[in-house]
Every structure is written in structure tokens, then in C-alpha cells.
Amino acid sequence: MFNFILCIMANIFRIYIIRQFMGLFYDTKIVEKKKELLCYVLYFLYTIIPYLLFHQPVLNFITSFSGVLVLTFLYGKSMKKNIFVSSSIYIVNGLCDCVSVLLFVDYKAGSDMNEIFAVLTDFLFWICYFGVGRVLKGKEKSETIHIPLILIPVGSVGIVVLLVSETVSFPIKIVFICLVLLFINVWTFYIYGIISEFYKERYEGILLKKEVEAYQKQSAMLKETEERINQIRHDLRHHVCELRILANNKKYEEIVGYLDNMEEVTEYGANRSISGNQEIDSMLNYLLEKAETSLKVVHKNIKIPEGLQHSMDINIILGNLLENAIESAEQTKEQLLDIKVIYRQGVLKILVSNSYVGSYQYEHGVKKTTKKEGKNHGIGLQSVQKTVEKYQGVMDVNTKNGIFQVKIVMYI
Amino acid sequence: MRKISIGICDDGKEICCQMEQYIIEYGKKRSLALECFVWNSGEELCNNLKQGAHLDILFLDIVLMEMNGVEVGRYIRNYLDNREMQIIYISANQFYAQSLFQNQPMDFIIKPINQGQIVEAMDLAITILGKTKRNFSYHKGNELYYVPCSQIVYFTSEGRIIRMVSQNGEDKFYGKLEDIKESLSEDFLQIHKSYLINRRWIQRYCYEKVELFDGTVLPIAKAKRKYIRENMLEEEWDV
Numbered sequence: 058m059f060n061f062i063l064c065i066m067a068n069i070f071r072i073y074i075i076r077q078f079m080g081l082f083y084d085t086k087i088v089e090k091k092k093e094l095l096c097y098v099l100y101f102l103y104t105i106i107p108y109l110l111f112h113q114p115v116l117n118f119i120t121s122f123s124g125v126l127v128l129t130f131l132y133g134k135s136m137k138k139n140i141f142v143s144s145s146i147y148i149v150n151g152l153c154d155c156v157s158v159l160l161f162v163d164y165k166a167g168s169d170m171n172e173i174f175a176v177l178t179d180f181l182f183w184i185c186y187f188g189v190g191r192v193l194k195g196k197e198k199s200e201t202i203h204i205p206l207i208l209i210p211v212g213s214v215g216i217v218v219l220l221v222s223e224t225v226s227f228p229i230k231i232v233f234i235c236l237v238l239l240f241i242n243v244w245t246f247y248i249y250g251i252i253s254e255f256y257k258e259r260y261e262g263i264l265l266k267k268e269v270e271a272y273q274k275q276s277a278m279l280k281e282t283e284e285r286i287n288q289i290r291h292d293l294r295h296h297v298c299e300l301r302i303l304a305n306n307k308k309y310e311e312i313v314g315y316l317d318n319m320e321e322v323t324e325y326g327a328n329r330s331i332s333g334n335q336e337i338d339s340m341l342n343y344l345l346e347k348a349e350t351s352l353k354v355v356h357k358n359i360k361i362p363e364g365l366q367h368s369m370d371i372n373i374i375l376g377n378l379l380e381n382a383i384e385s386a387e388q389t390k391e392q393l394l395d396i397k398v399i400y401r402q403g404v405l406k407i408l409v410s411n412s413y414v415g416s417y418q419y420e421h422g423v424k425k426t427t428k429k430e431g432k433n434h435g436i437g438l439q440s441v442q443k444t445v446e447k448y449q450g451v452m453d454v455n456t457k458n459g460i461f462q463v464k465i466v467m468y469i
Numbered sequence: 470m471r472k473i474s475i476g477i478c479d480d481g482k483e484i485c486c487q488m489e490q491y492i493i494e495y496g497k498k499r500s501l502a503l504e505c506f507v508w509n510s511g512e513e514l515c516n517n518l519k520q521g522a523h524l525d526i527l528f529l530d531i532v533l534m535e536m537n538g539v540e541v542g543r544y545i546r547n548y549l550d551n552r553e554m555q556i557i558y559i560s561a562n563q564f565y566a567q568s569l570f571q572n573q574p575m576d577f578i579i580k581p582i583n584q585g586q587i588v589e590a591m592d593l594a595i596t597i598l599g600k601t602k603r604n605f606s607y608h609k610g611n612e613l614y615y616v617p618c619s620q621i622v623y624f625t626s627e628g629r630i631i632r633m634v635s636q637n638g639e640d641k642f643y644g645k646l647e648d649i650k651e652s653l654s655e656d657f658l659q660i661h662k663s664y665l666i667n668r669r670w671i672q673r674y675c676y677e678k679v680e681l682f683d684g685t686v687l688p689i690a691k692a693k694r695k696y697i698r699e700n701m702l703e704e705e706w707d708v
Binding site (some may be wrong): 328332359360362364397399400402404405408437449450453464465466468 | 570573674698704
């Protein structure tokens with residue numbers, strides 16, 4: 058009886074691992090959950106029934122391999138890839154089988170001990186999954202698994218091996234322990250999955266909120282610009298009236314004086330528009346004006362074409378960087394800000410550097426910040442990073458001699 | 470050694486005079502042998518260039534009477550196939566049309582022009598010219614051939630043979646890319662085991678490929694992509 062339960066459990070676990078493997082090679086989210094579950098239940102029945110009835114290794118091999126191959130068609134249509142994936146999964150599974158058999162000396166096909174081997178195979182298969190996962194998706198943080206977690210299946214393998222090698226005469230006990238171990242394994246990883254999913258969602262939520270904030274700010278800026286233009290239009294009407302009165306009265310010297318005055322005003326305006334790219338200009342003008350009023354030294358060198366695309370994303374980048382830069386430069390004695398935005402040969406390069414106080418440094422993508430709400434600052438840079446990556450770009454952050462510098466290269 | 474020849478093309482005669490003055494002063498200050506030529510229209514300039522007039526540096530007004538600065542730039546780059554000339558656009562405002570960037574300008578200066586702007590632009594142009602003014606030599610049989618680096622578009626290796634694509638056509642000779650790399654100017658970039666290209670001829674960089682001015686698309690090797698991207702982070706922030 059225990060043996061039977063163990064057999065079922067071990068198979069369910071094995072199928073769960075196969076499902077996880079699929080996740081490494083395909084985007085499993087495209088398949089409806091119910092449909093997916095149904096397919097796996099069918100696969101389970103398809104493999105377990107012949108297994109229980111016939112106990113034939115060759116038959117077992119044929120059913121489970123063909124089953125995996127059919128399952129791959131749930132996710133992808135490329136025959137080549139599907140054969141490759143299903144055979145890779147099967148080879149790994151088979152190797153784990155061999156290893157688990159090798160761990161025991163007196164293996165007999167079809168004996169009662171069979172189910173214990175199956176459990177052992179599962180643990181090994183599970184460990185392999187982490188190994189393969191690390192190799193394939195090693196760089197994505199959310200996919201990595203903490204080392205101590207791997208110790209659970211590794212430890213389980215150890216326990217089973219020890220038990221089997223010492224007390225061969227009481228398989229029932231071992232079977233029971235195997236069951237418990239299996240349960241602990243499955244449960245731990247299930248919980249782990251839920252927790253990491255939760256953190257991922259929370260993190261993405263924060264990023265999304267930041268992005269929304271950026272868009273809100275931008276629309277506020279546009280509104281402000283619009284109001285300013287209305288103001289200028291109103292002023293202009295007023296100036297025309299004044300000049301006409303002066304001209305009618307032939308007060309030429311006063312007219313010249315008036316015009317000189319007006320020139321100063323327009324010159325101030327001319328300096329403000331920067332690239333001719335309206336969306337980017339409205340953002341830059343707003344922030345640069347803020348910088349010029351609150352900081353002592355502001356250098357800018359902006360050379361981008363009028364029709365540059367993806368201005369929304371460029372604004373997210375520039376907005377975040379400039380806001381951070383102005384805020385931290387304000388707290389310093391030098392109050393220095395330097396911004397360069399250059400486009401050439403399909404590449405947009407951005408450099409923002411500012412003076413800063415404090416001893417924080419940038420290391421491995423995490424910055425220690427002087428701000429109170431420290432996390433937000435980091436998130437700002439992270440959302441910049443995310444946007445830059447969208448364009449296969451790269452971002453480099455440096456701190457040196459009291460200067461905080463961000464450099465970006467992206468393909469537009 | 471030849472003098473560095475500088476052209477000014479602007480329809481405002483006074484601006485031309487003033488710029489010429491600044492450039493001559495610059496030459497004295499840096500002790501450089503310069504010669505300066507002035508044109509007031511794009512057509513005249515293009516005609517003279519077509520007849521063989523040589524310019525190293527050109528200050529070019531964007532808004533000219535008939536043929537505008539964009540067209541003149543395109544004529545120089547595409548019709549005359551000259552990518553060596555350093556073009557500095559003179560602009561009345563800070564709006565830069567997309568088409569200007571296709572002519573690979575070295576820089577933009579904004580009116581009213583002051584001495585500082587000229588000095589900065591000239592310094593940079595002369596540094597760049599210094600880098601590009603080199604000849605590449607290769608043996609073919611017993612004969613030695615010379616090509617100015619700036620005219621070479623790219624090299625590609627085909628077994629033991631190197632195929633050189635330049636603006637005057639193609640040539641083949643025995644050699645390895647690794648060996649010729651050192652004798653070339655800094656403009657050359659190895660994007661692939663078998664491609665060595667001149668950056669000046671790149672129209673557009675992408676992460677996995679480059680597009681050249683003549684429409685050729687060449688792949689960037691997987692192993693080189695990150696390196697090339699990081700390199701862009703480090704260099705040419707002033708150009």
C-alpha cells in the first residue's frame with residue numbers, strides 16, 4: 058500500500074519537475090492553466106498505468122519519452138526544438154536514474170525497492186533542474202535559488218542512501234521516510250515559488266508606480282509650458298500696442314529702448330529650447346531651469362536631432378537622472394551639474410554628472426544613498442536601467458572625487 | 470608638409486570675415502600652417518570641390534541661399550565620397566534636423582560666433598585629422614601599395630586572403646587581420662573575427678550589427694557586442 062502511494066507521489070513529483078524544466082526552455086505562460094493541467098494529468102495516467110501493469114523498463118521508457126515529446130508541443134511548434142528539449146529532459150532524467158541505481162549495490166528490476174529508487178531519482182532530477190536553470194538563466198536575479206535551498210534535496214538524497222544501505226530488511230520504514238521527505242521537498246519549493254512570485258510582483262509594482270509618476274510629471278510640465286506660451290502671446294499683444302503708441306508719437310529713441318528690452322527677454326527664451334524635439338525639450342527645459350536657479354554651475358551639451366524617436370523613454374531616463382542629480386548637487390558646496398546628450402551613428406549617449414556629498418558608492422547595481430527614503434533613489438536608477446535595457450543599451454554609474462556620474466549608451 | 474586647409478561657407482559676408490579672422494588668430498596661437506578659403510554660396514563651394522579643391526575642415530552654414538547646408542553636406546559625403554573632411558555646421562538656433570546627422574558633422578556651433586567656439590572646434594578637428602591621416606600599405610606580389618586609411622571601408626578575411634573594400638573598389642592580398650590591425654589608424658574596429666571596419670563609414674550602429682553608408686550590413690560577433698558597447702561608454706564624449 059505504502060509502496061503504491063509512494064509510486065504515485067514520486068511520479069507526480071517527477072512530472073512537476075518536468076513541468077519546471079519546460080519553463081526553462083519555453084514561455085509556459087502562453088498556455089491556459091486548465092488546459093496545461095489536463096495535459097499533465099493525461100501524461101501522468103499515460104505513464105503510470107503501463108508502469109503499474111507491466112513493470113517493463115523498455116515500455117516505461119517509450120511511454121514517458123513519447124509523453125514528454127507530446128507535451129512540448131503545448132508550448133512550441135518547432136519540431137527540432139521540441140525533440141531537442143524532450144530528449145534533453147529525458148537524458149537528464151535517465152542519468153539521474155542511473156546514478157540512483159549506482160548508489161545501491163543490489164539492484165533488481167521490478168523489486169519492491171523500485172519506488173525508493175524512483176524517489177531518489179526525483180531528488181537528483183530536482184537538483185539537476187537547479188543546475189540547468191542556473192546555467193540557462195543564471196543572470197536573471199529572480200530565477201536564482203539560494204544555495205541553502207538546494208541542500209534540502211541534496212540532504213534528502215543523503216538520508217535515503219544511508220537508510221537503504223543500512224536497513225535493507227525493513228523497506229516499509231524507508232518507504233514511509235521517503236514519503237515524508239518527498240512531501241517536505243515539494244512543499245518547501247511550492248512555498249518558495251509563491252514567496253518569490255510575491256516579491257517579484259511587489260518589485261514590479263514599485264517600478265510601475267515610478268513610471269506612472271514620471272508620466273504624470275511630464276504632463277504637468279507640458280501644461281506649464283502651454284500656460285507660459287499663452288502668457289508670452291498675451292505679452293506680445295501688449296508690446297505691439299505699446300510700440301504702436303510710441304510710433305504714432307514718433308518717439309524713436311524710446312522705441313529702440315523698448316526693443317532692446319524685448320530682445321533680452323527673447324534671448325532668455327531662446328536659450329531654453331534645446332534640441333527642437335518638443336517632448337524632450339519640455340522635460341529638459343523644465344529641469345534645466347530648475348537646475349540653473351538652484352545650482353551654481355550648469356554645463357550642458359545637447360546635440361540630438363529634432364525627429365528623434367522614443368522620446369517618452371528618453372524622457373524617463375533624462376527625467377530620473379536629472380532630478381536625482383539636481384537634488385544631490387544642491388546639497389554640495391560646488392553645486393555642479395554637467396549634462397551631455399549626444400546622438401551619432403544610431404547611438405544615443407547620455408552623460409549626467411553632479412557633485413555630491415556623503416560617502417556612498419555604487420557597487421554591483423546597488424547604491425548606498427544619503428537620502429532618507431533611500432530605496433526610491435535606487436528605484437529611480439533601476440527604472441532608468443530597465444528602460445536602457447529595452448534598447449539593448451548599457452548604463453555605467455561611477456563615483457569619484459565627489460562627483461557622481463552616470464553614463465548611458467543606447468541604440469535608437 | 471601641406472598646410473591645413475579650412476573652408477568657410479556662409480552667405481553672411483561679415484560673419485565669414487570674422488570667422489576667417491578667428492581662424493588666422495588660432496593658427497598663430499597654435500603655430501599651425503593654415504590656409505583659409507571663403508565661399509558665400511553652396512553651389513560655388515560644390516563646384517570648386519568637384520574641380521578638385523581640397524579642404525580638411527569646413528565651417529558650413531545650415532541656412533544658405535539656394536543649396537542649403539544639408540545638401541552641401543550630402544554632396545560632399547555621398548557624391549564626392551569624402552568622409553575625411555571635418556564638417557562643422559553653423560546654426561542660428563539649436564534645432565538640428567535629423568538629416569544633418571546623416572552627414573556626420575563633427576560639431577555644431579551657434580551664432581553669434583565667438584573665438585572660444587572656433588578654438589574648441591578647431592582643436593577637436595585637428596586631433597581627429599591627425600588620427601585619420603595615415604596610409605595603409607600592403608604587398609601584392611613584389612609590389613607595395615599605399616591607400617589612405619580614410620578611404621578604406623572595411624577589411625574582411627577569406628581564409629589566408631584579405632579582401633579590402635575601399636571607396637575606389639576592392640583589392641585582395643595575402644595576410645591576417647590580426648597583423649594589419651596595428652598599422653591602421655584608431656578608426657578601425659574589429660567587429661568580427663573576419664571583419665575589420667572603418668568607423669567613419671558606419672551609418673548606424675545596432676547592438677548586433679552595423680550598417681555602412683553604402684548599405685552594407687555587417688554582423689557584430691556575439692563575443693564582441695558587449696565590448697563594443699562598453700567602448701562607446703568610455704570614448705568620444707566630446708565629439
